[in-house]
Amino acid sequence: MDNFRTLPELKPGESGVIIDIQGGSGLVRHLESLGVRVGKRVTKISAQFWRGPQVIKIDNIQIALGFGMSRKVYVEIKK
Amino acid sequence: MKKILLMGNPNVGKSAIFSRLTGVKVIISNYPGTTIEFTQGYLKLGEEKVQVLDVPGTYTLEPLTKAEEIACLMLKKGDLVINIVDATNLERNLYLTLQLLEKNIPVIAALNMWDDTKHRGIEIDVKKLEKLLDIPVVPTCGLTGEGIHRLIDRFKEAKISALKLASDKERWEEIGKIVGEVQKLHHRHHTFLETLEDLSIKPLSGIPIALGVIYVSFKIIRFIGEGLIGNVFEPIFENLWLPLMTKLSQFLGQSGFLHGILIGHLIEGEIDFGMSFGLLTTGLFVPIAMVLPYIFSFYLVLGLLEDWGYLPRLAVLADNIMHRLGLHGYAIVPMILGLGCNVPGALATRLLVGRREKFIAATLMAIAVPCMAQIAMIVGLVGKRGGQYVAVVFLTLVLLWFILGGILHRILKGESPELILEIPPYRRPQILAVIKKLWMRTYAFLVSAVPYVLLGILIANILYTLKVIDLLAKLSSPILSGLWGLPSEAISALLIGFLRKDVAVGMLGPLNLTTKQLVVGSTILAIYFPCVATFVVLIRELGIKDTLKSTIIMIIVALLVGGLLNLILPNV
Numbered sequence: 001m002d003n004f005r006t007l008p009e010l011k012p013g014e015s016g017v018i019i020d021i022q023g024g025s026g027l028v029r030h031l032e033s034l035g036v037r038v039g040k041r042v043t044k045i046s047a048q049f050w051r052g053p054q055v056i057k058i059d060n061i062q063i064a065l066g067f068g069m070s071r072k073v074y075v076e077i078k079k
Numbered sequence: 080m081k082k083i084l085l086m087g088n089p090n091v092g093k094s095a096i097f098s099r100l101t102g103v104k105v106i107i108s109n110y111p112g113t114t115i116e117f118t119q120g121y122l123k124l125g126e127e128k129v130q131v132l133d134v135p136g137t138y139t140l141e142p143l144t145k146a147e148e149i150a151c152l153m154l155k156k157g158d159l160v161i162n163i164v165d166a167t168n169l170e171r172n173l174y175l176t177l178q179l180l181e182k183n184i185p186v187i188a189a190l191n192m193w194d195d196t197k198h199r200g201i202e203i204d205v206k207k208l209e210k211l212l213d214i215p216v217v218p219t220c221g222l223t224g225e226g227i228h229r230l231i232d233r234f235k236e237a238k239i240s241a242l243k244l245a246s247d248k249e250r251w252e253e254i255g256k257i258v259g260e261v262q263k264l265h266h267r268h269h270t271f272l273e274t275l276e277d278l279s280i281k282p283l284s285g286i287p288i289a290l291g292v293i294y295v296s297f298k299i300i301r302f303i304g305e306g307l308i309g310n311v312f313e314p315i316f317e318n319l320w321l322p323l324m325t326k327l328s329q330f331l332g333q334s335g336f337l338h339g340i341l342i343g344h345l346i347e348g349e350i351d352f353g354m355s356f357g358l359l360t361t362g363l364f365v366p367i368a369m370v371l372p373y374i375f376s377f378y379l380v381l382g383l384l385e386d387w388g389y390l391p392r393l394a395v396l397a398d399n400i401m402h403r404l405g406l407h408g409y410a411i412v413p414m415i416l417g418l419g420c421n422v423p424g425a426l427a428t429r430l431l432v433g434r435r436e437k438f439i440a441a442t443l444m445a446i447a448v449p450c451m452a453q454i455a456m457i458v459g460l461v462g463k464r465g466g467q468y469v470a471v472v473f474l475t476l477v478l479l480w481f482i483l484g485g486i487l488h489r490i491l492k493g494e495s496p497e498l499i500l501e502i503p504p505y506r507r508p509q510i511l512a513v514i515k516k517l518w519m520r521t522y523a524f525l526v527s528a529v530p531y532v533l534l535g536i537l538i539a540n541i542l543y544t545l546k547v548i549d550l551l552a553k554l555s556s557p558i559l560s561g562l563w564g565l566p567s568e569a570i571s572a573l574l575i576g577f578l579r580k581d582v583a584v585g586m587l588g589p590l591n592l593t594t595k596q597l598v599v600g601s602t603i604l605a606i607y608f609p610c611v612a613t614f615v616v617l618i619r620e621l622g623i624k625d626t627l628k629s630t631i632i633m634i635i636v637a638l639l640v641g642g643l644l645n646l647i648l649p650n651v
Contacts, residue, residue, distance in 0.1 A: 033171075062276070
């Protein structure tokens with residue numbers, strides 16, 4: 001289970017594959033429509049201070065997610 | 080008449096294609112969601128004239144936001160959909176495409192940002208994509224106009240696709256299959272722009288960059304604004320307009336009713352454009368020579384920042400601070416727009432989701448964000464007494480913004496929503512688009528401001544002549560003199576402030592105020608009430624009840640802050 005992280009736990013520059021989004025169907029759909037969905041490779045770009053938004057990159061898109069939301073996105077890091 | 084709908088994700092260059100198709104001037108910018116109010120125009124297809132509708136950007140056909148709701152409603156009334164697809168983000172864009180194909184409406188796809196794919200190392204097999212989607216696909220570039228004619232030529236080939244999928248799961252599988260077949264990615268190095276993108280979103284480098292961008296922006300705005308005033312507009316008024324007006328003044332006998340309305344009072348026997356307060360003197364000088372240069376330079380810089388793609392990054396960086404005020408980072412946009420003019424600022428609050436958030440953002444903007452017209456006048460008038468006094472006015476407003484936001488966040492029930500936002504790549508602004516937008520905004524200022532300024536000055540002059548001001552001054556003197564330490568004639572400025580804040584600040588000029596009174600008066604004018612145009616938009620955006628609540632807060636805050644400043648500022 002060591003390889004499972006939430007988005008805020010990733011370091012900037014680290015990447016992994018999204019394995020689960022634990023949220024209501026509304027949130028999941030919203031994220032999916034932006035391209036954030038299970039099976040996608042995600043790279044963390046940066047995190048803002050004090051539990052601020054997390055910036056991630058999927059394909060060619062950069063997306064900023066609030067801290068609370070980003071904690072619901074689980075990522076597996078392949079060594 | 081046939082209706083053609085332009086549909087696509089936010090920020091894929093829809094508005095650019097729209098203006099290419101119709102030639103109608105529309106706002107094109109890099110901020111996701113600017114086109115909530117849809118735009119329409121007309122296009123001639125041979126003999127037939129068709130209506131083209133620029134539908135708000137949407138990620139899905141399930142209405143998650145207000146913009147998407149509108150998009151779904153509009154889809155029902157269309158005859159043909161042009162689906163604008165960002166070629167550099169094929170996978171995500173195709174989701175909306177598949178949903179569109181499932182509807183019973185002919186679709187044609189424009190593969191936009193085609194020029195961007197090359198340097199991003201993306202190769203797309205358009206022929207194969209056409210076959211898989213079962214609709215025509217045309218590569219386009221909205222900013223240069225490449226491919227637009229081909230797109231129009233192929234409208235007649237648009238058709239209802241045979242590709243029908245039932246569930247999200249099927250859609251994503253199909254998209255995976257399609258992208259795998261038609262798209263090849265080549266490895267390439269980080270470009271300079273991408274390195275800059277990364278630096279400006281990382282907090283350690285991003286916050287200094289943001290402060291730098293804001294600082295430089297205001298430096299440029301001031302430089303251009305003052306340059307235009309000092310080198311262009313003031314000389315024109317002094318050398319060309321003043322001799323004419325002096326003759327007119329002599330012709331009218333230097334006094335009397337008509338002279339008072341047109342020329343105003345002579346200051347030491349001469350016309351003073353800032354203080355005479357006639358329609359043809361101050362009435363033209365204020366909007367054109369004092370305010371317009373700043374409006375022009377502000378919107379030039381704002382337009383460049385928008386099209387460059389900087390604002391969403393500012394929203395992310397500001398998110399933390401905004402959360403302390405019960406808002407999220409997005410709310411920085413109404414605040415920045417409000418600095419230009421409170422009307423678009425108030426309109427932009429509709430980008431925010433919740434009622435609570437809208438209320439806080441609108442109230443904070445109306446109270447603590449003065450518009451460029453007002454800023455120009457405060458800088459012009461208070462600045463004559465010394466830059467530090469201008470600083471006192473703006474520092475008070477900034478502090479007020481934070482404190483009031485914090486208080487509203489505490490006392491209003493509810494959560495502040497979280498940020499979720501796409502950050503578009505940096506793009507070199509298209510000069511033509513920037514100039515077009517700058518022209519539209521400047522023009523909008525001139526046509527809406529000049530009549531109101533003239534009206535404001537006319538009403539002020541009539542009220543003076545009829546001695547109404549004297550009466551009101553007597554009635555309001557407990558508050559004005561007692562609480563704020565202002566002469567009771569300042570009531571005239573407060574009255575005219577409903578119409579135009581810049582004129583109102585100008586009206587403090589001839590009152591011979593002390594510097595302290597000037598600072599207190601300018602600050603109160605910024606806070607106490609929005610101008611009538613902003614007020615109307617607030618009612619539309621917030622509803623009457625919330626607008627009234629907001630207004631009560633404004634008045635209370637103006638009473639308190641004015642009184643406080645009067646107490647603590649030294650007498651100068």
